[in-house]
Amino acid sequence: MNSNSDTIPEAAIARGGEATRRRWRTRLWWLTGICILIAIGVTASSLRAPGQAIVVHFRDGYGIKPGDTLRYRGIDVGSVTEVHLASDMQGIDVTIQLAPEHKRIAVEGSQFWIERPRLRLGQVSGLETVLGAKYVGTIPGDLDGPRQREFT
Numbered sequence: 480m481n482s483n484s485d486t487i488p489e490a491a492i493a494r495g496g497e498a499t500r501r502r503w504r505t506r507l508w509w510l511t512g513i514c515i516l517i518a519i520g521v522t523a524s525s526l527r528a529p530g531q532a533i534v535v536h537f538r539d540g541y542g543i544k545p546g547d548t549l550r551y552r553g554i555d556v557g558s559v560t561e562v563h564l565a566s567d568m569q570g571i572d573v574t575i576q577l578a579p580e581h582k583r584i585a586v587e588g589s590q591f592w593i594e595r596p597r598l599r600l601g602q603v604s605g606l607e608t609v610l611g612a613k614y615v616g617t618i619p620g621d622l623d624g625p626r627q628r629e630f631t
Contacts, residue, residue, distance in 0.1 A: 530557065530577035535591045535615070536631045540571045542613055543593050549575050549584075549615045550594075556581035559615065575615065587627045588620020 537543075540562060549557035561574035577584060594616045 530579040531582045531585050531628070532560070533575050533577065533585045533627075534629045535573045535575060536565060536570055536629070537573060537591075537593060538570045539593075540573075541593045541595045543571075543573060543615065544613075547612050547614050549577070549591075549617060551581070551584060551617050551619065556584060556617070573615065583622050584617055584619045585627055586620045586622060586624040588624055589627070589630060590618045590620075591630055592616050 543559060543562055545559050545561060547559045548555045549559070555578075557575045557577040559573055560576045561572075563572045563574075564570075565572050592615070594614050
């Protein structure tokens with residue numbers, strides 16, 4: 480046997496600055512920082528004061544479900560949080576969480592409906608709900624009127 484083949488090479492151990500710099504450069508520490516910032520943002524937004532919750536009684540549900548929105552003049556002003564069969568079994572109760580800045584919608588005289596596709600002689604409405612999600616539409620009552628939490 481050759482004496483060169485019997486020797487085992489020794490590993491070189493790099494200590495100090497170069498190894499540390501290489502380690503910091505190769506790891507994705509910046510990605511961790513971005514994830515921490517996103518987590519802080521999500522936590523802060525969830526701690527914001529929620530708006531008023533209202534309950535609207537409908538005769539039929541027409542496929543409305545939690546996560547659908549409440550819209551006024553084409554913008555989202557709240558979201559459906561719960562849908563339950565009414566205790567008298569004569570309809571459904573839909574709980575809607577209003578956005579804090581839109582609490583003035585919950586006044587006496589406000590009207591609510593579930594927007595769905597409708598075809599009538601010479602009129603088509605709710606066509607956007609054929610492919611998209613259904614939503615609850617509203618027309619607020621007198622904005623200076625008394626506040627209300629339940630609507631029919």
